[in-house]
Every structure is written in structure tokens, then in C-alpha cells.
Amino acid sequence: MVKITDVAAHAGVSPSTVSYALSGKRPISAETRQRIERSIRELGYTPHAGARSLASSRAQVLALVLPLRKGIHVPVVMQFATSVVTAARAHDHDVLLLTQSEGEEGLLRVARSAMADAFVLMDVELEDRRLPLLRSLDRPSVLIGFPADPTGLTCIDLDFHRAGEACVEHLAELGHRRVALVGSPPEVYARDTGFARRVADGFREAADRAGLPSSVWPCADTSVAARALAERLVREQPDLTGIVVHNEPIVQPLIEALVAQGLRVPQDVSVTAICPDEIAEQAPIPVTSVSIPSAEVGAGAVELLMAKLRGQAVPESTLLPVRLTARASTAPPPTARPAHG
Amino acid sequence: MVKITDVAAHAGVSPSTVSYALSGKRPISAETRQRIERSIRELGYTPHAGARSLASSRAQVLALVLPLRKGIHVPVVMQFATSVVTAARAHDHDVLLLTQSEGEEGLLRVARSAMADAFVLMDVELEDRRLPLLRSLDRPSVLIGFPADPTGLTCIDLDFHRAGEACVEHLAELGHRRVALVGSPPEVYARDTGFARRVADGFREAADRAGLPSSVWPCADTSVAARALAERLVREQPDLTGIVVHNEPIVQPLIEALVAQGLRVPQDVSVTAICPDEIAEQAPIPVTSVSIPSAEVGAGAVELLMAKLRGQAVPESTLLPVRLTARASTAPPPTARPAHG
DNA sequence: ACGGCTCGTCGAAGCGCTTCGACGGCGAAG
DNA sequence: CTTCGCCGTCGAAGCGCTTCGACGAGCCGT
Known part of the structure; x- marks a missing residue:
């Protein structure tokens, strides 16, 4: 050597x-x-990394804590992880992979052993048990997502509140009179994960502001559940014409289920989604969507961390602006359009 | 500190x-x-990890090289990664995350810097460009999957050849007379990834052995592609009654497409898959499948690596035995059954 | 009763790097 | 033409740990 x-x-x-x-x-x-x-x-x-770390007390390593639980959309996590690795490498850092199962001791161990200089955490809960530890650590960290109280932390995420709003506003502008949110699996809400709730809040507020009756429907991420929900929506809300989906795996199954119910998309019912662009684009009926830019979030998290490592001050919260792309799945509702034939 | x-x-x-x-x-x-x-x-x-590494020349870290390309099923990769982390922690090791994009220089850098003591590589190609490097490195490695020439390396994987065979044998036992393999996306074959080819080989050999006409159909991992393929199969192979699917994301779309074509599963056509159990189980029609035990592969890879780090000899190739679970999607073909009514 | 063990512990060296203070040499300023 | 200061380089100390050789104390056998 x-x-x-x-x-x-x-x-x-x-x-x-x-x-x-x-x-x-x-x-x-x-x-x-x-x-x-x-x-x-x-x-x-x-x-020699060890020698360098010993002498300089900088390991040039970021620790990435990945969630591995049910109800999260795996490809998004993966894309996120790779963007973190890429961004870290651009700053001459490597990435240590930790899993949620390591819990707080894992963070503490890695911090104390000086294996990593900083932390990136995903899947933050509103009342996350790791927060006190993170605040007390001498090493900087960035959270993907927002806890209930982000004081003293650095958080970054898509502006999910605005994402919920943007979808409703898009539907409202088209003239829709009733909207529904098909949300994340129940366990995601039960876990108090911030982003699911924020979407729902934004959705409801925008609907209220626009004077639209609205409802929220958590849904498991299986096509069976999507089909069941579609049937239920058709039965219980016959005047529903605008749907917002915030549940990646069932965007397409839900649309198919609606079609199977005899509803044409977008002629009879409009669908918008909050999901990665790939999912929205590759659907048979391309879906109007607010994209989830996982790569940008990952890169942004690393930039924040690097700034903190340089001793620079960074904002406590960073919300990435939403971008709604209109595609084929949304149109004015039947009643708002001139009758044909 | x-x-x-x-x-x-x-x-x-x-x-x-x-x-x-x-x-x-x-x-x-x-x-x-x-x-x-x-x-x-x-x-x-x-x-202090750095000090320890410096003094003992053992970093207690494994490097995990993840593929991030199209055509691989992300949840499987993810599950695999987490099992590697868990197994590594059980041996008091941590995991450094590298991406394919780092290429050979990445491996070299990590090896030379003594950041990691050993390597786990996924998504190995038949003629992988990293193989000479791996063979020359003074640090042990384990490959998930098999290159064309595994000499001097340590490889582990599900026995995909047997998996292909097992599916055909199951169908043959039920009395099916013609089988088709719906395979991975074309780019996976083009990349010469071993496992896709091995499934196809096992499939063909078993079919030949059983005297069944057989055919292989690569398929993109979208429901659109699945639908198109289903239509084509119905048109071009009207006597087809047994299908083997080796393409996780389209197991269910393909079945739905067959049903949409007027074929009942399993009454008119039987479907078996090579996929993780979760996918097979959660389908509306639970699918007879050979499971892909990603967690076992990951844990096995780590065990092999630990043995090598201890200086023990390990087999060059480890093939995990296949396990076929019969579920609702397979039955005897129509002609083999007594006619009803 | 004494040499030769082993067991449990200590001191010191050194792993490969960073970093601090020091020090020539040269250009600018007086 | 001298003096100050800066630039570029060097030597040495030390980061926290592991590990090697050494060593005292107790035990065995004869």
C-alpha cells in the first residue's frame, strides 16, 4: 500500500x-x-481514510438512514439514496448506510466512533424519537421531511402542503365541483408521518377556499384496495369528478378501476397525482401530476449538510417548490362542458 | 469525546x-x-473507527455496490441492501454504499483508502468489466449473480436455472402441452445479465426434456407492454396453456391482460412466476411462484464475506435452492381435464 | 524447595496522516 | 542598500488505537 x-x-x-x-x-x-x-x-x-480521519477528525463520510417500512414507495427511496450518494461524491464524501432498525443507538454509535461527519435521515415522523438525540449531537444532520417541531434542526422536503393545494386548484380551475383525495396507506397516517398529513391539509384548505366539498380516503397500496375504493367512491359520491391521488403504486390501478366502473378519464372524472414523473408519464393515460423530485431533495440535503460542515448557517426548513404538469388525465367536468349530441 | x-x-x-x-x-x-x-x-x-482502522488495518466496513439501472426490480434491490446491512451489523460491521456509476475507480479508491475491508457487488454482468480488478484486489468480495467465468471469485445467487426448470416441471406435471416464458425487459438480456439467461436456459431445457414446445418473450416492465404481449400470445399461440413470468412488475398486469382477453386463470391458462413471495401472495389471484429470497441472498453474501475475512476457504459458487409454492394461478389445462357440462 | 510454566497486565512503539510553528529566500518599501 | 513581510517548504508532534515484548505472580511437577 x-x-x-x-x-x-x-x-x-x-x-x-x-x-x-x-x-x-x-x-x-x-x-x-x-x-x-x-x-x-x-x-x-x-x-488512508482511517489515518486521515484520525488526524483531521473528519471522516469525509455521511451517514444515510433509510426507512424500510411498509407503506413507503421503495423506488422513490432508492432514487433518493442514489442522488445522495452522487451528491456526496461530488463533494468528495462517501455514504454509510444505516437502517431505521439501528435506531438511536445506531446514530449514537456512528457519531461517537467518528465514522460519519453528518447525517441524512429519511421518513421522519411528526414526533420522532431520534430528534432529541440529533439536537444534542455535535454532528450536523438534515432531515428529509418535517417533524412537528423542527426547531434546531434542518429539514428539507417537497412542499407537500402546496402540492395538495396545487392539485385542488388545478381541478377547481377546470370547473370541478367535488374533489376527493386518495391518500397513503392507513399505516402511514397512523405513523404520523408529516408528508401525508401535509398533503391532506393542503388539499382540504384549498378545497374549502374554493368552496368545494372534499373528502379524504386513505388507501392501501394494492390494486385490490384501489378497485374497492373506486367502487366505493362511485357508489357514495356519484357527483365526484375530481380525484387527487397521493399513493404512487395505485395511481394506475385506480384509474383502471374507474374505467372498469364505466367512468371515462378524463371525460367523466379527472385524476391528478402527486408522484414521480416516471409514474405519471408511463401510464396508459398520462397523468396530470405534481412531481416528487427525489433526486433534487437528495442533492439539496447534501448541499445543506456540506454548508453546515463548512460552518455556514442554513435555513431550518427548505421547501422545494411544486411543479404541476398537466397531462391527459384532467379536463373540465361533464357538467361544466357544453353538452354534445 | x-x-x-x-x-x-x-x-x-x-x-x-x-x-x-x-x-x-x-x-x-x-x-x-x-x-x-x-x-x-x-x-x-x-x-474511534479511524484510529482502530489505522492501528489494526481493519475498518470493520463492507462496501455494497448497488445497481441503479433500468430493468431491475427496485424493491428486490432494496430488500437485499437492508439484509446486507442487518447481517453486517450482526458481525459488527458497517456498510458503505457505492453506486454502479462510480465504476472501477470507485472500487479501487475504496480499497486503497482502506475504507472497506470487503465488497458485495450486485447486478453482475456475464462479462463484467470489474472482474479483473476484483480478482487483483487484496480484499475479498462476493458477487450476487454469476459472470460467465466465476473462476477465482465468490458468487451467490438463487439457482435461477433450477427456478426456470421448476416452473416448467410444475406445469408439465399438471399436463400442460405448450409453455411460454415471459421474461425480463430486453435491455436486461442485452446487458448479458446472467440470471435472465439462466432462467431462460432452465426453462428451455426442462421444456425440451418434457417434450413441450416452448418460446421465450422478453417484455418491458410496464402494464402496457404486458397487455400487448398478452394479446400477441393469444393470437400467435392459441394452444398455449402454461406461462412462466420472470418479470416482477408485470406479473399482475399480465394476468389481468389475459383475463381481459377472455382467458380465465387458471382454468384456461396457468401462470407461474419467479418473484418475491409478497408479489405472488398479494395478487388478486395468488400466483404459484418460485420465490426470490433476497434477504437470504444478502445474508448469505455477508456470511461468505466474513468467512473470507477470517481467512477461511469458501466455495466459489453458492446456489440457493429453489422453492416452488403452488397457489391459485395454476391448474391442469382444459384439454387434460374431464369436460364439464 | 526451585526452575519453568501459564495467566493477566503493562509500557511503548507505531499505524499514516494533518497541522502547527519555524525558517530560509526573495520582493517591496523606506 | 537595508528591513520587513510573505511565500513556499520542512520537521515534528500527535490524533486514538492495537499489538508486541516484557514481566510479576502464582501454579505445577519433581
Whole structure:
């Protein structure tokens, strides 16, 4: 294993000079630097991470805590994780993977062992048990999602409240008179996960503001559940013409179930979703949607963390703006359109 | 940050004694050990990972290289990743997350920096460009999946060849006379990923052995593609009664498409799948399937790696036995049954 | 009763790196 | 032409841990 003294000898300088050339913390003449870089390349040198961490007390590692529970949409988590890795690498950091099951001890262990310099946490609950620990830790962290009280923390997420609003507003503008939210699985609400509730709040507020009767229907993420809910909606709310879906896996099954009920989309019922663009686009009827930009959230989280590691102040909360893309699944409701034939 | 000298002072022993008590590499009297453990608990001591890695040249970290490409079923990858983390933690190791995009340099960097002691690689291609590097590395690795030439490597996977066979054999036993394999997306075959081809080989061989005409149909992982394929199968192979699906996301869409074509499952056509149990179970018609035990594969990979780290010899290839679970989607074909009415 | 064990513990060296203070040498300022 | 200061480089200390050799104390056998 080639080490810094080997590089130094090869380049005819002292180890400290190599170190400064690498870190840029002191000026090095262009000529010397080039000689060092050449030696590094020729010898195939990579600094020993442990030694570096020991001497500098910076491991150049972020810990990513992934949720692995039911009711979350896995591809979104995955996309998020990869964007975190990519963004971290762009800042010359690596990513340590932790799972929720490690719990608070896991965070504490990683922090104390100095394995990671900072934390990214997903799937934050409104009253998350890890929050006090995070606040007391000497290492910065960023939460994906918002707890009930974000004081003293740094949080980032899509503006789900606005996402709920935006969908309703879109439907209201088209002239719809009654809207329903098909939401996340019941266990997600039961867990007090912030984003599900925020969508529902935004949805309701916008509906109230627009004077539209509205209702919220949690739904399991299976096509069976989607079909059952579709039947129920048709039966109980015959005047329903606008649906907002916030439950990735059933966007399409729900539409198919509505069609199976004899409702045409968008002629009889309009559907908008809050979901990743891929899901909205690849559906047989492309769905009007507010996209969930997981990659942007991941990259944003890493940027915030890097700023904190540099000692910069960052906002406590960052809400990514929503973007609604109108596609084929929404149109004015039947009654608002001129009658044909 | 509390360090080993603090613990030593608190327990009234020398730092080396604490170290030996922790590692068990030298005998320590029960009394002393208890005193040390108590001090560790009271002071909240966790060894500094960098220092430990530097002194012992063991980082207690595994690197996990995740694929992030199209055509793979994300939930399976995720489940796999979590099982690796869990198994690693059981051996007091952590997991560093790398993405395919880092490529060979990523592996090299992590190996040279001594960040990780060993590697787990997923989504191995038949002619994977990383193989020479892996063979030359001084750090052990385990591949999930098999390249064309596994010599000098350690590989583990479900026995996909047998999985393909098992599905055909099940159908043959029921009396089916023609079978088709609905496979992975074309890009997966194009990439020469081993497991897709192995399923197809097993499928074909078993069909030939049983004297059944057979055909293989790659299929994109969208319900649109599934529907199109169902129509084509009905049109081009009217005598087809047995289908094997090896493409998680479309198991259910395909069945629905068949039903939409007027075929009853399993009365008119039997369907078996190679997919995780959850997918097979939660379908409206539970699907006879060979399960993909991602958690077992992940745990197995870690066990192999730990053995290699201990210097033990391990088999070059480990094939997990297949288990076919008969569910509601398979039955004897129409012609093989006594005619009703 | 004494050499030779093993058992339990200690001290010191050193892993590879960063970083601090020091120090020549050279340009600018007086 | 001298003096100050800065630039570029070096040497040494030390980060927290593991591990090797050493060593005293007790035990065995004879």
C-alpha cells in the first residue's frame, strides 16, 4: 500500500508538502504541485481514510438512514439514496448506510466512533424519537421531511402542503365541483408521518377556499384496495369528478378501476397525482401530476449538510417548490362542458 | 469525546488492557473485564473507527455496490441492501454504499483508502468489466449473480436455472402441452445479465426434456407492454396453456391482460412466476411462484464475506435452492381435464 | 524447595496522516 | 542598500488505537 511518504520521496518533497498540495490549505508552487500530482498518479496513491480521519477528525463520510417500512414507495427511496450518494461524491464524501432498525443507538454509535461527519435521515415522523438525540449531537444532520417541531434542526422536503393545494386548484380551475383525495396507506397516517398529513391539509384548505366539498380516503397500496375504493367512491359520491391521488403504486390501478366502473378519464372524472414523473408519464393515460423530485431533495440535503460542515448557517426548513404538469388525465367536468349530441 | 485512556483511567487499568478486553485477543480476568465494561457503559465509550482502522488495518466496513439501472426490480434491490446491512451489523460491521456509476475507480479508491475491508457487488454482468480488478484486489468480495467465468471469485445467487426448470416441471406435471416464458425487459438480456439467461436456459431445457414446445418473450416492465404481449400470445399461440413470468412488475398486469382477453386463470391458462413471495401472495389471484429470497441472498453474501475475512476457504459458487409454492394461478389445462357440462 | 510454566497486565512503539510553528529566500518599501 | 513581510517548504508532534515484548505472580511437577 503506497503512502504519503512514498509520494513525498518520489516527488522529492516532504510529506507535509504533499498533504498541503492535496488539501490546498497552504499555498504550493505550481511546479511542486505538478510534480506531486504526477507522483500520485504514477504510484497510484490514495490516502488512508482511517489515518486521515484520525488526524483531521473528519471522516469525509455521511451517514444515510433509510426507512424500510411498509407503506413507503421503495423506488422513490432508492432514487433518493442514489442522488445522495452522487451528491456526496461530488463533494468528495462517501455514504454509510444505516437502517431505521439501528435506531438511536445506531446514530449514537456512528457519531461517537467518528465514522460519519453528518447525517441524512429519511421518513421522519411528526414526533420522532431520534430528534432529541440529533439536537444534542455535535454532528450536523438534515432531515428529509418535517417533524412537528423542527426547531434546531434542518429539514428539507417537497412542499407537500402546496402540492395538495396545487392539485385542488388545478381541478377547481377546470370547473370541478367535488374533489376527493386518495391518500397513503392507513399505516402511514397512523405513523404520523408529516408528508401525508401535509398533503391532506393542503388539499382540504384549498378545497374549502374554493368552496368545494372534499373528502379524504386513505388507501392501501394494492390494486385490490384501489378497485374497492373506486367502487366505493362511485357508489357514495356519484357527483365526484375530481380525484387527487397521493399513493404512487395505485395511481394506475385506480384509474383502471374507474374505467372498469364505466367512468371515462378524463371525460367523466379527472385524476391528478402527486408522484414521480416516471409514474405519471408511463401510464396508459398520462397523468396530470405534481412531481416528487427525489433526486433534487437528495442533492439539496447534501448541499445543506456540506454548508453546515463548512460552518455556514442554513435555513431550518427548505421547501422545494411544486411543479404541476398537466397531462391527459384532467379536463373540465361533464357538467361544466357544453353538452354534445 | 471519551477515549480508551479515559476508560482505562476510570477502570484503573492500562489502555492495552481495555483494548484486549474489547477484542478478546488476550485473556482478561473476569473481574477486570467487568470493571472495564462498567466504565465503558458509564462513560459512554465508543472506539474511534479511524484510529482502530489505522492501528489494526481493519475498518470493520463492507462496501455494497448497488445497481441503479433500468430493468431491475427496485424493491428486490432494496430488500437485499437492508439484509446486507442487518447481517453486517450482526458481525459488527458497517456498510458503505457505492453506486454502479462510480465504476472501477470507485472500487479501487475504496480499497486503497482502506475504507472497506470487503465488497458485495450486485447486478453482475456475464462479462463484467470489474472482474479483473476484483480478482487483483487484496480484499475479498462476493458477487450476487454469476459472470460467465466465476473462476477465482465468490458468487451467490438463487439457482435461477433450477427456478426456470421448476416452473416448467410444475406445469408439465399438471399436463400442460405448450409453455411460454415471459421474461425480463430486453435491455436486461442485452446487458448479458446472467440470471435472465439462466432462467431462460432452465426453462428451455426442462421444456425440451418434457417434450413441450416452448418460446421465450422478453417484455418491458410496464402494464402496457404486458397487455400487448398478452394479446400477441393469444393470437400467435392459441394452444398455449402454461406461462412462466420472470418479470416482477408485470406479473399482475399480465394476468389481468389475459383475463381481459377472455382467458380465465387458471382454468384456461396457468401462470407461474419467479418473484418475491409478497408479489405472488398479494395478487388478486395468488400466483404459484418460485420465490426470490433476497434477504437470504444478502445474508448469505455477508456470511461468505466474513468467512473470507477470517481467512477461511469458501466455495466459489453458492446456489440457493429453489422453492416452488403452488397457489391459485395454476391448474391442469382444459384439454387434460374431464369436460364439464 | 526451585526452575519453568501459564495467566493477566503493562509500557511503548507505531499505524499514516494533518497541522502547527519555524525558517530560509526573495520582493517591496523606506 | 537595508528591513520587513510573505511565500513556499520542512520537521515534528500527535490524533486514538492495537499489538508486541516484557514481566510479576502464582501454579505445577519433581
